[in-house]
Amino acid sequence: MIHSIPNASIVLFGATGDLAHRKLFPALYQLYQKGHMKENFSVVGVSRKEFSHEEFQAEVASAIHEHAKGADRQIVEKFASHFYYLKMDVTSEASYHELEELLNVLDRDYQTNGNRLYYLAMAPKFFGTIPTFLKSEGITNTEGWQRIVIEKPFGNDLPSATKLNEEIQQSFNENDIYRIDHYLGKEMVQNIQVIRFGNAIFESIWNNKYIDSVQITSSETLGVEDRAGYYEKSGALLDMVQNHMLQMVMMVAMEPPGELKPEHIRDEKVKVLRSLRFFSEEEVKKNVIRGQYSEGNMNGDQVPGYMNEDNVDPESRTETFVAAKLFIDNFRWTGVPFYIRTGKRMAVKSTEIVIQFKQGPMALYHANTENYQPNLLRIHVQPDEGVSLTLNAKPKGDTPDLLPIDMTYNNNSTAEMNSPEAYEKLLHDCLLGNSTYFTRWDEVALSWDFIDRITKSWQDGTGSKLTHYPSGSMGPEEADELLKADGHSWWEPTKVREEC
Ligand SMILES: NC(=O)C1=CN([C@@H]2O[C@H](COP(=O)(O)OP(=O)(O)OC[C@H]3O[C@@H](n4cnc5c(N)ncnc54)[C@H](OP(=O)(O)O)[C@@H]3O)[C@@H](O)[C@H]2O)C=CC1
Numbered sequence: 001m002i003h004s005i006p007n008a009s010i011v012l013f014g015a016t017g018d019l020a021h022r023k024l025f026p027a028l029y030q031l032y033q034k035g036h037m038k039e040n041f042s043v044v045g046v047s048r049k050e051f052s053h054e055e056f057q058a059e060v061a062s063a064i065h066e067h068a069k070g071a072d073r074q075i076v077e078k079f080a081s082h083f084y085y086l087k088m089d090v091t092s093e094a095s096y097h098e099l100e101e102l103l104n105v106l107d108r109d110y111q112t113n114g115n116r117l118y119y120l121a122m123a124p125k126f127f128g129t130i131p132t133f134l135k136s137e138g139i140t141n142t143e144g145w146q147r148i149v150i151e152k153p154f155g156n157d158l159p160s161a162t163k164l165n166e167e168i169q170q171s172f173n174e175n176d177i178y179r180i181d182h183y184l185g186k187e188m189v190q191n192i193q194v195i196r197f198g199n200a201i202f203e204s205i206w207n208n209k210y211i212d213s214v215q216i217t218s219s220e221t222l223g224v225e226d227r228a229g230y231y232e233k234s235g236a237l238l239d240m241v242q243n244h245m246l247q248m249v250m251m252v253a254m255e256p257p258g259e260l261k262p263e264h265i266r267d268e269k270v271k272v273l274r275s276l277r278f279f280s281e282e283e284v285k286k287n288v289i290r291g292q293y294s295e296g297n298m299n300g301d302q303v304p305g306y307m308n309e310d311n312v313d314p315e316s317r318t319e320t321f322v323a324a325k326l327f328i329d330n331f332r333w334t335g336v337p338f339y340i341r342t343g344k345r346m347a348v349k350s351t352e353i354v355i356q357f358k359q360g361p362m363a364l365y366h367a368n369t370e371n372y373q374p375n376l377l378r379i380h381v382q383p384d385e386g387v388s389l390t391l392n393a394k395p396k397g398d399t400p401d402l403l404p405i406d407m408t409y410n411n412n413s414t415a416e417m418n419s420p421e422a423y424e425k426l427l428h429d430c431l432l433g434n435s436t437y438f439t440r441w442d443e444v445a446l447s448w449d450f451i452d453r454i455t456k457s458w459q460d461g462t463g464s465k466l467t468h469y470p471s472g473s474m475g476p477e478e479a480d481e482l483l484k485a486d487g488h489s490w491w492e493p494t495k496v497r498e499e500c
């Protein structure tokens with residue numbers, strides 16, 4: 001449900017950066033132009049560059065015109081007038097005094113009641129420093145609420161994430177820490193819960209009696225682009241699996257919450273991670289595939305391999321692709337493999353979840369037909385949004401054959417054409433104090449614990465070997481073999497049919 005956002009000041013650390021320009025300014029603008037933000041808010045942009053308030057407002061307006069579809073010039077101007085700029089180095093204690101002075105004036109002018117949201121759109125090395133200074137310099141000491149949004153990555157292993165968490169918790173309560181995973185803001189990821197728990201026909205068969213396997217694919221066509229500095233140390237395992245892929249696994253596998261309250265939902269999600277089988281080195285070798293893209297053809301263009309990308313070590317062992325077979329050892333899921341795969345420079349940009357159901361007890365109709373398809377429930381996360389269910393039917397006429405048909409719901413073709421962007425939904429939620437779709441510390445800690453074992457076995461050389469796949473393909477052959485060994489194959493991403 002959409003509610004109006006309370007009066008508040010938003011401090012945006014990293015206001016001249018890429019994330020602020022491409023995602024955060026447009027997301028805040030959308031909330032404003034839809035009427036969810038009234039006039040009582042201010043945004044203070046912080047970074048080291050020299051800007052007057054007016055120059056910054058012009059920057060904000062231009063970013064919105066570039067990145068928010070159909071932005072209205074007059075509304076943008078009015079919206080941008082709520083923005084202020086402070087040149088400051090976040091590592092310098094003294095500069096926080098200027099921030100406090102500015103915020104005190106804005107609190108009064110906009111009647112914010114001292115409510116403040118701090119958004120850290122900065123490099124992770126500053127994630128501990130900023131909250132420490134916000135508290136020590138008394139900025140968080142107001143009558144209103146104080147919330148902090150932390151971007152990814154939250155640490156790069158369990159020890160570093162624990163240290164960071166302890167640092168932040170010196171200044172903010174867990175309830176006021178909003179760790180962003182933008183996949184949790186995606187319309188269809190949030191829809192998984194509704195599809196499952198809002199439909200008795202699915203929930204009653206959502207278990208190992210009826211489900212054969214689950215597949216989650218998140219493939220990208222882009223390569224590393226200009227992010228080698230970060231990606232070389234991260235790779236696909238830390239960049240995508242530790243957060244987005246495991247979050248989708250949790251959403252598919254969680255038990256129904258007692259109530260639709262943040263802690264009820266987050267409690268159920270974390271239980272999935274507690275039941276996730278943590279791999280031994282031998283199991284990593286067997287169940288986790290890592291690949292790196294080599295040169296290839298993307299839509300007719302020849303593109304370089306990862307090792308030839310700018311700022312990448314020509315001997316790099318960084319993985320740009322991961323596929324894995326996961327096991328959730330609990331009553332509901334024992335015996336159901338969860339296959340996940342994600343990678344860069346793959347054939348298509350797509351995120352799709354496929355639930356494959358078991359065959360019925362007797363092959364009455366499909367014994368003699370090649371057309372038989374298992375029942376599949378596909379949740380199309382992006383670029384199309386929707387759900388489709390594959391059934392077997394009788395083709396027209398007098399034939400004993402089977403015809404697989406799709407029943408489809410296309411979210412893109414409903415009245416509200418454009419689903420809100422993930423960042424719009426998440427900003428809206430944290431301004432309202434709703435932490436449902438943010439990651440709680442215990443989720444983060446368990447996911448790192450799971451991931452660290454894989455990283456360690458790769459570093460020790462005992463885990464799976466790095467393999468290569470041509471750009472423009474759907475990953476290395478080893479990822480296909482992983483499923484073939486179980487008599488499965490990857491379901492290729494599909495489009496949601498337009499006519500439905
Ligand atoms: N860009 C994206 O699409 C995504 C980004 N993220 C995460 O968001 C965060 C920000 O990413 P991104 O916007 O790409 O990063 P950028 O490098 O584009 O921006 C970094 C910002 O930090 C400012 N900054 C750097 N050092 C200081 C300092 N000492 N004091 C004050 N300001 C400083 C920079 O401004 P200046 O140099 O002028 O000081 C700039 O505004 C990262 O944690 C990233 O992992 C997550 C998902 C997607």
Ligand SMILES: O=C1O[C@H](COP(=O)(O)O)[C@@H](O)[C@H](O)[C@H]1O
Pocket residue numbers: 220239240351
């Ligand atoms: O967090 C990240 O996600 C993007 C993919 O996000 P999507 O919404 O476009 O699917 C990925 O490209 C990036 O490497 C990673 O840091």
